[in-house]
Amino acid sequence: GRCNLVWAYAKLNVLHRDLFQSAGDAVVGMDTLDNFRPEDLSNMVWAFAAAHIEHSGLFRKVGDEIGRRDLTSFNPQELTIIVSAYASANVQHLGLFQSIGDDIVSLDNLRSIDPRGIHNIVGAYATVNIQHPALFERIGNDMVARQYLKYFNLQTLSNIVWAYAT
Secondary structure (H helix, E strand, O other), X not given: OHHHHHHHHHHOOOOOHHXXXXXXXXXXOOOOOOOOOHHHHHHHHHHHHHOOOOOHHHHHHHHHHHHHOOHHHOOHHHHHHHHHHXXXXXXXXXXXXHHHHHHHHHOOOOOOOOHHHHHHHHHHHHHOOOOOHHHHHHHHHHHHHOOHHHHXXXXXXXXXXXXXXX
């Protein structure tokens, strides 16, 4: 309910601060987020980031929730959206980024993450200045092995180099 509502407002670029604040406060006030699917969590943080609505309590609560879950229930797109949303909102949640980075490193292969997702992931970590050397090593090796660099335009390549340099 709430996730889809704020997602729709953000998708339509309709800014209703009171609605977002109320939805965020409701989520923060919940005892548990067990009923939230991975898609709900990713949509919620994406909506707040896309609408440029600050709600540190919401990002903390959702980040804590994702950090405690088994991330195999999340698909790569949801994980990419989540780290991108936190970066866009300039929210540094070390536990969340550590959990997601560890999950990506543990994957048998990274084929389920497309070049754009790879770009967004490394950019998100660099934006919020969270170091995860094993993640960057794994992604770098995968980009070289799969010859991903040929799929990127000059701007995207520059962004990736910046992320690795940060």
